[in-house]
Amino acid sequence: MAIEGRDDKRGRRIRLGMVGGGQGAFIGAVHRLAARIDDRFELVAGALSSTPEKAKASAAEIGLDPARSYGAYEEMARAEKEREDGIEAVAIVTPNHMHFPVAKTFLEAGYHVICDKPVTTTKAEAEELGEIVKRSGKAFALTHNYTGYPMIRQARAMIEAGELGAIRIVKAEYIQDFLATKVEDTGSKQATWRVDPSKAGAGGTIGDVGTHAFNLACFATGLTVDSLACELTSFGEGRVLDDNAQMLLRFKERDGVAAKGSLWASQVAVGHENGLSLVIVGTKGGLSWHQEDPNKLWFTPLNEPKQLLTRAGASGLDAANRVTRVPAGHPEGYLEGFATLYAEAADLIAALDEGRTPPEGLRVVTIEDGIEGMAFIEACVKSSKSDGAWTKL
């Protein structure tokens, strides 16, 4: 192991605007931090809240130029076009229902877009957005941030290299407990919109964290889900949307095997903070990974002792090492994984702007992945309403 740090700039800083992410928000602050880590973006404008006063106060709090703090995202899209130093890309960190209109506006205005997940509130919207992205020629990056963890990249590379043989079983879990009680009745901004179908869409927990688990299972294995049999439950009294989702999965055949799977997403699972995990079983080996201990990947080659693969450690593959910043044993975490998505988005944006082929090895999560995610949510809802009938995505 080389004891070296990494802080190389692979290109110039891109001027970034943000929609959403004002006071009381969670993911906006995360995007800002993540964008800074690798220094590929400079946040210079924002429409941080749909409430003008709150937008202003939020901008002040994070040191944004007041002249570039906008009360409405449409205004930002217009005004920044007028500036020589106007933004080149926008990060969308609003509740789900605003993703589509904002993304549409900025893509059609010629901006690159980095968008939080789930991509929209319906599959139809997502498909329409897909067309818009295609027409725009701009970059669209969906922040399924867990794809940025080095050991997830390692898992994917190992599977691509055949180290697991044919995949037979995939188990994905994303379990939290922040909705174990009726926190939406206590005024929590985070809880309130997540349980409201007009803002969150048709999926509650399944949209909020289930899509992450779904995306990650597909990302890591390279498999495609064919159909699912789902049971959605709302344990919280009076909740309209699901707060717990359990399902079985059938994957499309690959390497002569049609893998089976299961997925559990919950936000009432008392005792679990952010329990995203994957277990992957192949004919020649098994992997397991837990988000709360992200620098480790457990690998068992068939009939051999289990190995503990570590980020930047012995057996680290290029695909993992290229998205790591500090030596083995110096934990990287959630923000660094998120930062990798920003760094790769920057690489993509720079390449598009300069008419170059993007560098190899980028793993930007695309609008197609977003459409798959919406198909997943809709299939979950449909299956659950049909008493768990197997439902195609």
Place this chain on the structure above:
Amino acid sequence: MAIEGRDDKRGRRIRLGMVGGGQGAFIGAVHRLAARIDDRFELVAGALSSTPEKAKASAAEIGLDPARSYGAYEEMARAEKEREDGIEAVAIVTPNHMHFPVAKTFLEAGYHVICDKPVTTTKAEAEELGEIVKRSGKAFALTHNYTGYPMIRQARAMIEAGELGAIRIVKAEYIQDFLATKVEDTGSKQATWRVDPSKAGAGGTIGDVGTHAFNLACFATGLTVDSLACELTSFGEGRVLDDNAQMLLRFKERDGVAAKGSLWASQVAVGHENGLSLVIVGTKGGLSWHQEDPNKLWFTPLNEPKQLLTRAGASGLDAANRVTRVPAGHPEGYLEGFATLYAEAADLIAALDEGRTPPEGLRVVTIEDGIEGMAFIEACVKSSKSDGAWTKL
């Protein structure tokens, strides 16, 4: 914590015979060891194999009196009745298909029976056996041995005491990898009968380990499964029985909540030796337990830090402490858990023989539990054949 050991005899030694468990067997040796640990049984006779020479050789190997090594179990049932020092109870450790005829024979001949799981090969047989047990007035103890682990007793007692509130979610897993390759083609005695429907019954993995997971989930929570939606798979080429089973569970309502669950049983899960685990989520707390680390129970009271409860440690409840032998930090394991089933069977047998009420706190797994287990297997098979339709037990 008191630093004390426990080796008190609570009664006389019961004379035991064994059917099955000859050379090459696994579970027979385990039963013999388990029976010795608390010194409540004395193994004095056996019909260790259906092959007479092998029965003889096996008996010699474990130091059994040659005069009491029988070539056929029926012979043992008859001959031991003639002796003043004849056996009082029999342990049945054969492949599944022999459980029923052997149990029937010995119960009807007036012996107590300790029987390995699954109890029979069909639910109908199990129900018939239930009648036989009832008529016999003898003890019948099913060795779902994982119920003997102290921290499982602790979990059950905590749930009974309301420490988790209403149960919302139960996840049970029992995943192994010993059938990841076609070991049945290599002559392994253990593998061969397990994949053969004429010996194992209708369930492969679901019968071998799935029933343990099902039983344990019910034992720990006290809940009853109402119905399940199951996907059985045979990954091993040419295997008739399942080697992987995934399912969703609906429990019957209790405390105003109808809990949801999932269960994964596998014997192709590369990287997992004997991965039996439970996650239990209630409105007021969560528990998790892993068989490979059985002295620990993780408990998270709602909105409090997670606690690591240890066998015989701080917060150990009577229900757990009474089935433990050595102080905290001195690991007890699989054999000790198994031994508790024998000790409790002895308590039950002694009470029945002496016309006493059995001591409080016994948790002997009954023929009713066995019938439930067969109902489970049959529901799994039926649901899987109906494309995962929800199926009542």
Place this chain on the structure above:
Amino acid sequence: MAIEGRDDKRGRRIRLGMVGGGQGAFIGAVHRLAARIDDRFELVAGALSSTPEKAKASAAEIGLDPARSYGAYEEMARAEKEREDGIEAVAIVTPNHMHFPVAKTFLEAGYHVICDKPVTTTKAEAEELGEIVKRSGKAFALTHNYTGYPMIRQARAMIEAGELGAIRIVKAEYIQDFLATKVEDTGSKQATWRVDPSKAGAGGTIGDVGTHAFNLACFATGLTVDSLACELTSFGEGRVLDDNAQMLLRFKERDGVAAKGSLWASQVAVGHENGLSLVIVGTKGGLSWHQEDPNKLWFTPLNEPKQLLTRAGASGLDAANRVTRVPAGHPEGYLEGFATLYAEAADLIAALDEGRTPPEGLRVVTIEDGIEGMAFIEACVKSSKSDGAWTKL
């Protein structure tokens, strides 16, 4: 991995007596359980307490023939000689100060001896006992029970095979918290004699658990301690003996390297139940093992990923597999490790009685190891009194 159990008898049952181990004792119960597990001994007589009534009551509790329950050990030594079915071996499980007189008596009377540790209360006594053992021609087995854990055998075999290269560093810890408060003032029998120099000898914690750590470090590595620099502390108010010991170690040179070490023994370490652990560093690899998780051994070959070696699992060596009873993933624990010492003592006794060479692979802890242990305790005390001066063993 073969999924098989093991319960083969490798010889006849040896008739055993016990001195000490009456009501309220800890280790006596453990010896009895351990002796039963592999069925090589039959406990038939006892002098379980120096108080006759207590001896009687204790004997009744464990089902001992009242005629063979003795009020004094000398009586048992004499009386059992008269019987045709008299005991052949004795297990000594008294407080430390009685080990020497009892062992002397029984060895000189022609019995084999299994003795708890530390072997005596002074090195001089231990050396005298060494002479007595030699003259007697009888087996003497010291129950440093942690040497019986399969993964400790695995570690030793790996080091013997050179898998770690030359050993550079050894860290041993044995930390508990049962003396964190003044439990000796509460009437705890276990605590009371352990803090009393007239019963425990010159070492408190260093004798009670420190000797285990010392013995295990030497057993696993095969190294010999040359000298040590020790700091003994009595944190408990008014305690005469140490309840915490920290020291540095210098080992004798082997393979061109004089290894360095450290050892921490404590009984006031709040948060630690029975925290015995080893870290071993060589030029080519590193190992670590924790008693509370005894079925696992962590192995890192130089510049390779860490491996999790498991009892009876992939990469299990013969030296470990021969002392294991159930398949990988079915945890064995403290009692099974202890049982291995009894099984091996039985093998040794049988061989001596029959004039045979004992079977290969036995790892009986000898009186020489006991003498080393006493040298260790005395060196600790001497070094600590000399302000931590390096002191030869």
Place this chain on the structure above:
Amino acid sequence: MAIEGRDDKRGRRIRLGMVGGGQGAFIGAVHRLAARIDDRFELVAGALSSTPEKAKASAAEIGLDPARSYGAYEEMARAEKEREDGIEAVAIVTPNHMHFPVAKTFLEAGYHVICDKPVTTTKAEAEELGEIVKRSGKAFALTHNYTGYPMIRQARAMIEAGELGAIRIVKAEYIQDFLATKVEDTGSKQATWRVDPSKAGAGGTIGDVGTHAFNLACFATGLTVDSLACELTSFGEGRVLDDNAQMLLRFKERDGVAAKGSLWASQVAVGHENGLSLVIVGTKGGLSWHQEDPNKLWFTPLNEPKQLLTRAGASGLDAANRVTRVPAGHPEGYLEGFATLYAEAADLIAALDEGRTPPEGLRVVTIEDGIEGMAFIEACVKSSKSDGAWTKL
């Protein structure tokens, strides 16, 4: 737990220069990343290498204005004074021997200084630097970065609040394996200077990582080391400096107890990547923390179950929460811990510049801590040369 992110700016961005940290360096990149995370600094100038071409190339790589990339640090100190937008603070990330002259130069020129550890190469230098800092009136922050981990802050706050009672024992370890082989012979820049006394000072491993362990033990407990008994070893053939250090510690009395301790620092400990850990034992509770799993703190209140305290989780204290950025279960790591030092240095600098009292709760590591660290290294060397005699700091 509130599910909120934090990205509030508590002040303006400070203009920063850097000395050292050019190509091939490890810690320079880390400082740059850490400085960006909370957006309190803007890196605008650098003397990144003492080789002018390398300085230039390094500056280009990280996007520094070529006009402000200097070939010599003295030049930067002078030239930046001339600019209106000149740097206000400097980060010193050179090998150890340059810390003193560079810090002296910049402090005397009126800049604030952030300096990597160990502060100098001798205690005398450190004391001289202490005088310079005092005269300068400028901020001096030493980057013992592990003090920035939230769960270390939690530990400190818990101890200050008396939750552990009087501290009895402290165990600190910092073990790595990157010098297990003679990597310095392979041209590794990182290894080469670390084993060279003219660049590293009198301590090898003890200076490189031992000082971190020493600092952290004191920081977390608030205790002061009185004296130590040390054994330094150079296992690598021909190495002049230590690559392994083991020692016993005596702390000064507090709360009526003089705590005892041990410290192990190693860079030859095969199997350990960055194994910094603390075990702290008090009369009323125990704590343990491991750097490779930094979001967790294990707490055992006397006679209660062990608790797993998590960053931003239940039981998180203000002292910990104020230095955390994302919710519980979203791991923060090494860079975030390091970033906290930069954020707190910014708070200190801003307060000094504006003549304000710094905000409460800052935990900037001071020159006094640096002097203690040098006293520690010198005591280690002195004790080891005196055959481990107890040596005052």
